[in-house]
Amino acid sequence: MAAKNAFYAQSGGVTAVINASAAGVIETARQQKGKIGKIYAGRNGIIGALTEDLIDTGKDSIAAIRALRHTPSGAFGSCRYKLKSLEQNRREYERLIEVFKAHNIGYFFYNGGGDSADTCLKVSQLADTLGYPIQAIHVPKTVDNDLPITDCCPGFGSVAKYIAVSTLEASFDVASMSKTSTKVFVLEVMGRHAGWIAAAGGMASSKDCEIPVVILFPEIAFDRSKFLAKVDGYVKKFGYCSVVVSEGVKGEDGNFLSDQGVRDAFGHAQLGGVAPVVANIVREGLGLKYHWGVADYLQRAARHIASKTDVEQAYAMGKAAVEFAIKGHNSVMPTIERLSSKPYRWKVGMAQLSKVANVEKMMPKNFISKDGFGITDKCREYLAPLIKGEDYPPYKDGLPNYVRLKNVAVAKKLSDFTI
Amino acid sequence: MAAKNAFYAQSGGVTAVINASAAGVIETARQQKGKIGKIYAGRNGIIGALTEDLIDTGKDSIAAIRALRHTPSGAFGSCRYKLKSLEQNRREYERLIEVFKAHNIGYFFYNGGGDSADTCLKVSQLADTLGYPIQAIHVPKTVDNDLPITDCCPGFGSVAKYIAVSTLEASFDVASMSKTSTKVFVLEVMGRHAGWIAAAGGMASSKDCEIPVVILFPEIAFDRSKFLAKVDGYVKKFGYCSVVVSEGVKGEDGNFLSDQGVRDAFGHAQLGGVAPVVANIVREGLGLKYHWGVADYLQRAARHIASKTDVEQAYAMGKAAVEFAIKGHNSVMPTIERLSSKPYRWKVGMAQLSKVANVEKMMPKNFISKDGFGITDKCREYLAPLIKGEDYPPYKDGLPNYVRLKNVAVAKKLSDFTI
Incomplete structure (x- = not known):
C-alpha cells in the first residue's frame, strides 16, 4: 500500500505545550517512511482543511520542528470552530473528503479539547458515513484539565505551575507590605466550569512554608459572609491573605460573580473580570487594602515556567497518536494513565473517542476542603507531580528563543470554499 | 574604636531582587569583623527602628542569608512610611537616636526608592541636626526605575524582563487565536508617572521576530482616534495586536484613563484598572474581540524569571553600601554607572543623597517613538542589557525554594513608642 499523507491541526485555546505535541506528531511521523508520506498542517485548525489552506511541515527544518517543543501557542494557528453534525452540514464533510482526496490524506490528527474531540470523532x-477511509486520532490538550478518562490533560500542568509559582511570589510580596499597606491580594485565573486551575493556587502553600490562600471555585456558590470570615481569620492570623478566584465563580443566584450590574458612564455593561469584584467585596466588608491581578493569557502562554512533566506528556501524546495510527487505530485518543503518585509513574493509554467527546470532567468533591475554600491532601497528591520539574526554553538577548515556522503553503488543487 | 552595630531596613514596594541587596549588605558586613558588630534589620522598615522592633540577622545561617539572593519580596518586611521633617516631627528623630544609642548603631542602610532616599537623607x-554620629547609606531599589544619577535601579531589570517575556508569550498566543477569535491582547503594567516598565513591553518585538506592540505611556496623553488607528493598522497587517498600557496613562483632560466614571449597581466608583477600559475602547471603536490581563504584583515578585544583570547589580549595591560605610562615607548612595552598552559594561559609582532624594527621573523623550506608541532604538539599546541573563532560583517539588528567615527579635531595652 502506498504511503498516505497525514494532516495535523490545532484547535481551541492554545497552551504552553500544544506545540510540544505538534513536535511529537511531526517527528514521529517523519520516521514512518513508507507508511506516512507528507505531513501537512491545517492553517488555523480545521479551517485549514475546509479551505484547503494546508502547510507543508516538510519545508521546516529538523531544528525548527524540534524548537516547537519549547515554543508556546499554536505554531500553525488555531481556531474556535466546531463542525456541526453530518445532517446539519453535509456540505462541510463532503468538502473535507474532497480536500483529503486531493492531497492523499489518510491520517487525521486533531489536537484539542472537548469540542475538538467531537470534531475528530465526526471525522x-x-x-x-461517507465511505472515505481515514484514521482520525485525537491528541488531548486543554488547560482546563476537563477531558475524561485521561488522568490529566497536556497544557494543564504548566498553567498549574504558573499559578502556583505566581501565587507563591505574590503572597511573599503582600506579606512584606502588609504591616502598613496591602493586606489582601486577589488573583483571577481561568476556569469557567471546573476549578482545576484555581486549585493549583493552593499548591503555593506547603508544610515547610505555610501561606494563607483562599480559593474560590466555580463548583462552590460564593457565600459573601463565609468568604469574608475566612479572609478576616487569615489576616488576623498571618497579617495578610491571598485569594485565587476562578473566572467562573457564581453567586448563590447562579449568576457569574463578575456580572455585578456594573455600568459605565454611558450605561454599558461592566468591563472587568471577577478579581476587582472580589477585591471590592474585601474592601467593603473588611476595610482592608488590596491589590488584584488577572493572569489571563499570561498563564496559558507561560512556556518560560512550563512544567517538565507537562512538556514530556504533551510530546508523548503526539508521538503516541502517530503510533496508534500506524497500528491501524481510528477514533481513539492517547491518554495519560497514572500508575502511582509517589513516586510518580505514568504510561500512555488509549481511549475511545466516543467516550471522550462532549464529556466534561469536574473536580472530584474530595479534592475541595470541607469549608469550600481550599484543597485537600488528595488534591495535593494529584497536582504535585503535574507541576514538577522545570523545562526552560533557550534564551537569546534576555528573551526566550521561540520559533516561528515558515509555514509554507501547499499548492491548492481545488476551487475555493466559503465557510 | 569599638565596632558599631549596623541597621538595615527595606522600604516601599518590594521587588524580585531587594533581598539580593539585603544579602549583599549582610554578607559584606559579616566580613567586617572589628568594624561592624551586630547586623540588625528593622522589622517593616523604619517602623522597626521607631518601635525598637529589631531583628538579629546573626540568628540566621550563612545558607539562609545566601538564599535571600534568590528570594523575592522583603524578607524583613517593608513599609510605606515617610519621615516628616525635623521641624514637623522632632519626636521621631529623637526616638531614632534613642534606639540607635540603646543598640549601639552607627551604620544605617536604607533600601528603597525616592521617598526612602529622603528618609535616609534625614537620618x-x-x-x-541632633549631634548623633551615624553613617547613613541609601541602597537603591525601585521597579519604577525613576531614581536619578544611577543608570538604572535594581528591581527594574527583572520587572522589565517579566513584562518583555509575558508580552512575547501572550502575543504568540493571540497570534494563534486571531483567525477566528481574539485579535487584541491588552496588558496593564505598573508605572504611575514614568513609562519605563511599559517600554519593556516593546522589547518583545525584535528584528528576528517582529511583533505588533502598541505601548501607552503615562508621558503621552491618550488620543483615542490615533490609538484606534494604530491598532487597526497592526491588526490589518499582522492579524492581531498587543497593547501594553501603563497604569498611569491619562486622557487629554489630565484624568487617569482608568477613572472612567464607571459605577456599580450601588453607585460606587469603578473597581477596575486601565486594561479593561482600553480593551473596551478597542471593542467599541473597532469591534474586535479582545482579552486583557493585569500583571500587578506578579510582575515585581517574579523572581522565577529575574534578570541576571539585575540580580548582580542588586547584590553589588548592597555590598558597595557597606564598603562606602567602612570607608567613612555618609549621606551617599551607590549607583550603577554604565560604561558601554555593547558590550555591556558597568561599574559602581557614588551619588550624594541630597541630589537623589525627591528627584524623579522620567523617560528621555528620545526613548519614545515619534508616534508615541513605541520605543526607539536608543531605548532598546538602554533596555537590552538590563533584561539579559537568567538567574533561576532552586526548585523543590515544582516550586521555587524561597527562604523564610527566622527573624529573631532583639530584646527591647526601651519603653514603647507609638507612631
Whole structure:
C-alpha cells in the first residue's frame, strides 16, 4: 500500500505545550517512511482543511520542528470552530473528503479539547458515513484539565505551575507590605466550569512554608459572609491573605460573580473580570487594602515556567497518536494513565473517542476542603507531580528563543470554499 | 574604636531582587569583623527602628542569608512610611537616636526608592541636626526605575524582563487565536508617572521576530482616534495586536484613563484598572474581540524569571553600601554607572543623597517613538542589557525554594513608642 499523507491541526485555546505535541506528531511521523508520506498542517485548525489552506511541515527544518517543543501557542494557528453534525452540514464533510482526496490524506490528527474531540470523532466516522477511509486520532490538550478518562490533560500542568509559582511570589510580596499597606491580594485565573486551575493556587502553600490562600471555585456558590470570615481569620492570623478566584465563580443566584450590574458612564455593561469584584467585596466588608491581578493569557502562554512533566506528556501524546495510527487505530485518543503518585509513574493509554467527546470532567468533591475554600491532601497528591520539574526554553538577548515556522503553503488543487 | 552595630531596613514596594541587596549588605558586613558588630534589620522598615522592633540577622545561617539572593519580596518586611521633617516631627528623630544609642548603631542602610532616599537623607543629617554620629547609606531599589544619577535601579531589570517575556508569550498566543477569535491582547503594567516598565513591553518585538506592540505611556496623553488607528493598522497587517498600557496613562483632560466614571449597581466608583477600559475602547471603536490581563504584583515578585544583570547589580549595591560605610562615607548612595552598552559594561559609582532624594527621573523623550506608541532604538539599546541573563532560583517539588528567615527579635531595652 502506498504511503498516505497525514494532516495535523490545532484547535481551541492554545497552551504552553500544544506545540510540544505538534513536535511529537511531526517527528514521529517523519520516521514512518513508507507508511506516512507528507505531513501537512491545517492553517488555523480545521479551517485549514475546509479551505484547503494546508502547510507543508516538510519545508521546516529538523531544528525548527524540534524548537516547537519549547515554543508556546499554536505554531500553525488555531481556531474556535466546531463542525456541526453530518445532517446539519453535509456540505462541510463532503468538502473535507474532497480536500483529503486531493492531497492523499489518510491520517487525521486533531489536537484539542472537548469540542475538538467531537470534531475528530465526526471525522473518524467518515469511512462509515461517507465511505472515505481515514484514521482520525485525537491528541488531548486543554488547560482546563476537563477531558475524561485521561488522568490529566497536556497544557494543564504548566498553567498549574504558573499559578502556583505566581501565587507563591505574590503572597511573599503582600506579606512584606502588609504591616502598613496591602493586606489582601486577589488573583483571577481561568476556569469557567471546573476549578482545576484555581486549585493549583493552593499548591503555593506547603508544610515547610505555610501561606494563607483562599480559593474560590466555580463548583462552590460564593457565600459573601463565609468568604469574608475566612479572609478576616487569615489576616488576623498571618497579617495578610491571598485569594485565587476562578473566572467562573457564581453567586448563590447562579449568576457569574463578575456580572455585578456594573455600568459605565454611558450605561454599558461592566468591563472587568471577577478579581476587582472580589477585591471590592474585601474592601467593603473588611476595610482592608488590596491589590488584584488577572493572569489571563499570561498563564496559558507561560512556556518560560512550563512544567517538565507537562512538556514530556504533551510530546508523548503526539508521538503516541502517530503510533496508534500506524497500528491501524481510528477514533481513539492517547491518554495519560497514572500508575502511582509517589513516586510518580505514568504510561500512555488509549481511549475511545466516543467516550471522550462532549464529556466534561469536574473536580472530584474530595479534592475541595470541607469549608469550600481550599484543597485537600488528595488534591495535593494529584497536582504535585503535574507541576514538577522545570523545562526552560533557550534564551537569546534576555528573551526566550521561540520559533516561528515558515509555514509554507501547499499548492491548492481545488476551487475555493466559503465557510 | 569599638565596632558599631549596623541597621538595615527595606522600604516601599518590594521587588524580585531587594533581598539580593539585603544579602549583599549582610554578607559584606559579616566580613567586617572589628568594624561592624551586630547586623540588625528593622522589622517593616523604619517602623522597626521607631518601635525598637529589631531583628538579629546573626540568628540566621550563612545558607539562609545566601538564599535571600534568590528570594523575592522583603524578607524583613517593608513599609510605606515617610519621615516628616525635623521641624514637623522632632519626636521621631529623637526616638531614632534613642534606639540607635540603646543598640549601639552607627551604620544605617536604607533600601528603597525616592521617598526612602529622603528618609535616609534625614537620618544622615542626625549628626549635624541632633549631634548623633551615624553613617547613613541609601541602597537603591525601585521597579519604577525613576531614581536619578544611577543608570538604572535594581528591581527594574527583572520587572522589565517579566513584562518583555509575558508580552512575547501572550502575543504568540493571540497570534494563534486571531483567525477566528481574539485579535487584541491588552496588558496593564505598573508605572504611575514614568513609562519605563511599559517600554519593556516593546522589547518583545525584535528584528528576528517582529511583533505588533502598541505601548501607552503615562508621558503621552491618550488620543483615542490615533490609538484606534494604530491598532487597526497592526491588526490589518499582522492579524492581531498587543497593547501594553501603563497604569498611569491619562486622557487629554489630565484624568487617569482608568477613572472612567464607571459605577456599580450601588453607585460606587469603578473597581477596575486601565486594561479593561482600553480593551473596551478597542471593542467599541473597532469591534474586535479582545482579552486583557493585569500583571500587578506578579510582575515585581517574579523572581522565577529575574534578570541576571539585575540580580548582580542588586547584590553589588548592597555590598558597595557597606564598603562606602567602612570607608567613612555618609549621606551617599551607590549607583550603577554604565560604561558601554555593547558590550555591556558597568561599574559602581557614588551619588550624594541630597541630589537623589525627591528627584524623579522620567523617560528621555528620545526613548519614545515619534508616534508615541513605541520605543526607539536608543531605548532598546538602554533596555537590552538590563533584561539579559537568567538567574533561576532552586526548585523543590515544582516550586521555587524561597527562604523564610527566622527573624529573631532583639530584646527591647526601651519603653514603647507609638507612631
